[in-house]
Structures are given as C-alpha cells and as structure tokens.
Amino acid sequence: xxxxxxxxxxxxxxxxxxxxxxxxxxxxxxxxxxxxxxxxxxxxxxxxxxxxxxxxxxxxxxxxxxxxxxxxxxxxxxxxxxxxxxxxxxxxxxxxxxxxxxxxxxxxxxxxxxxxxxxxxxxxxxxxxxxxxxxxxxxxxxxxxxxxxxxxxxxxxxxxxxxxxxxxxxxxxxxxxxxxxxxxxxxxxxxxxxxxxxxxxxxxxxxxxxxxxxxxxxxxxxxxxxxxxxxxxxxxxxxxxxxxxxxxxxxxxxxxxx
Numbered sequence: 001x002x003x004x005x006x007x008x009x010x011x012x013x014x015x016x017x018x019x020x021x022x023x024x025x026x027x028x029x030x031x032x033x034x035x036x037x038x039x040x041x042x043x044x045x046x047x048x049x050x051x052x053x054x055x056x057x058x059x060x061x062x063x064x065x066x067x068x069x070x071x072x073x074x075x076x077x078x079x080x081x082x083x084x085x086x087x088x089x090x091x092x093x094x095x096x097x098x099x100x101x102x103x104x105x106x107x108x109x110x111x112x113x114x115x116x117x118x119x120x121x122x123x124x125x126x127x128x129x130x131x132x133x134x135x136x137x138x139x140x141x142x143x144x145x146x147x148x149x150x151x152x153x154x155x156x157x158x159x160x161x162x163x164x165x166x167x168x169x170x171x172x173x174x175x176x177x178x179x180x181x182x183x184x185x186x187x188x189x190x191x192x193x194x195x196x197x198x199x200x201x202x203x204x205x206x207x208x209x210x211x212x213x214x215x216x217x218x219x220x221x222x223x224x225x226x227x228x229x230x231x232x233x234x235x236x237x238x239x240x241x242x243x244x245x246x247x248x249x250x251x252x253x254x255x256x257x258x
Contacts, residue, residue, distance in 0.1 A: 007167040008073035015174040016062050022179050023138035026186040030136065033245035035188045037207050038134040043187070048131035054142045057128075061141050061148035068153045072160065073167055093169060100163035100173055101223045107155040109227040113219045115147065132185075135203075135210050140185035180222045189239065189247045200225045204239050204249045213251060 029035050030043075038046075115126035128144040141148065156177070160170055183195045184206040196202045201220055208214035217235035220228045228234035236252045 007171065008070075011073065011167045011170040011174065012066050012069040014171050015178040016066065018175045018178050019058075019062070019141065019182060020138070022182045023140070026137035026182065026188060029188055029190065035190055036246040037187050037189060037204065037249055039244075039246065043134040043136060046133040048133070049128075049142070054132070054139050057143070058138065058141045060145055061143060061152070064145060064149055065153050065156070068149075068157060072157055076161070076167075093165075096163040096165040096169060097173055100159035100165060103162050104155050104159040104177065105220065105223050106227065107158055108151055108222070109220050111151050111155070112221065113233070115151075116215060116219070130210065130215070133210060135185040135187045135207065137182050137186040140182045177222060184222055199223060204237065204247075207249050208235050208237050208251065211249075 031040065033039060112126075115121045125144040125147050129142060129147065132139045132142060141152065143151065156174060159173075163173075165173060180195060180199075183193070184201065184203055186203050187207065188203060189196070193202075196204075201222065201224055205218055205225065206221065209218040214235055217233050218225075218228055219233055220226070225234060238250050238252050240248050240250060242248050
C-alpha cells in the first residue's frame, strides 16, 4: 500500500524531528571534556534551569511552530498546485536559500538585540533563554513562548514568504537552519565540523554571547556575523585549549559596559 506524505506535512514535521536527532548526536559527545567549551560540572552548576524544564519549554515552542507552519502552508497553497509554475533549478533554489538566510539573520539580529536593550523584554521574556549560562544542544530553542513566536516562528515565516520558496524547498531549508541553531548552542568544538569552517557564527561565537561579559555583543544568529560587524556589536575572541581538557573562549580585548 502506497503512503503519500505531503510536502507541507514534511515541512512542518521534519525540522522538529531533526532537532531532537541532531541534539542527541551532540549529547553523545557531552561527557567528553576534550570537546567541551565548558566543563560538565559548570553545565550542571551554573545553569539556572533543569533539563526537564528545558525539554518542556522546547516542546511547547515546537508545538507553536507546527501550528504556524500548518496555517502558513494552508494560506499559501499546495506545493503540488504550484509545481508547474515554480523554477526548481539549482540557481533558483540557491537564490531562495540565500534570500531566506539574509531575511532570517536580519530579523533575528534586530529582534534579539531589542530584547536585550529593552529592560522589560529582557527581564520578562529573553532572560529565560539566558538561564543557560552553559549552552547545550537541546537547549537551543529553550525560550519564553512569546520570544519563540516573535524571534523564531515569525522570522521563519518571513524567510519563507519573502524568499518565495516552496513547501518542498522549505523542508531542506528549515532542517538546515535547525541543525545550524543546534550546532551554535551545542557547547562543543568538534574537529572537522564544517559549520566552523564555513561560518564565523558558530558555537564559540555564540558562547561569548551567553557569558556575562558578552551579553551586549554577538547578537547575530544563526548564519552570518554581518550585522554585528556593521553595527559595532561584534566581539572578537580566541579559542584556547585548557590543560585540564576542552577549550576556553576568551575575548581578545576589554569591553565597556555601555
């Protein structure tokens, strides 16, 4: 018996499944200190929220994302109906992916920065994400539900609409974006990681932002660092091996609290 699964369904479900599968892959390395940016002891002692609460928070955000995705696909129409009118060439897909990356980066940079600069937004909404002083993979989407809606869900919807991608293309784009977000929060520096080779915005870059000295810097996520560089919120850092094992991320210059 043939089972037909729509692109809209896959576009909704695939990023959620990829999130937990890829997070699980990184959690396998979590007990090995030689790959960590912070020790396992620091992860257990410094974080201000339990892993059980993180799982619940992520599942809530993913449920909201799924509902918005279903509504979005319903409003924009079926991929099958549009298939004959859509150019699926490599060039066209590359343009759509790049446009979506720029839109998502731009939206998230300014919304993320605003949530830090507005004291009410930070205290009541964004501070929930910063309870993870030591980030780890499946905590990537641990946010206040309103932040998840404003930052990730609406940002993703804008990227989908403005890039003109189809539901089928969105399966691959949002799965890729999910993997990249998990990688940025994994708290690991693995040898041969292609994300570290092709993207300056990586796990070490984002780790700076989660530390007390870096909360006003490195807002960019999840792909590029362009807005941080243009608007003066880029904090350079060095990555050094620790004698006790693992790595340490250090800012390379003193910063002012402005």
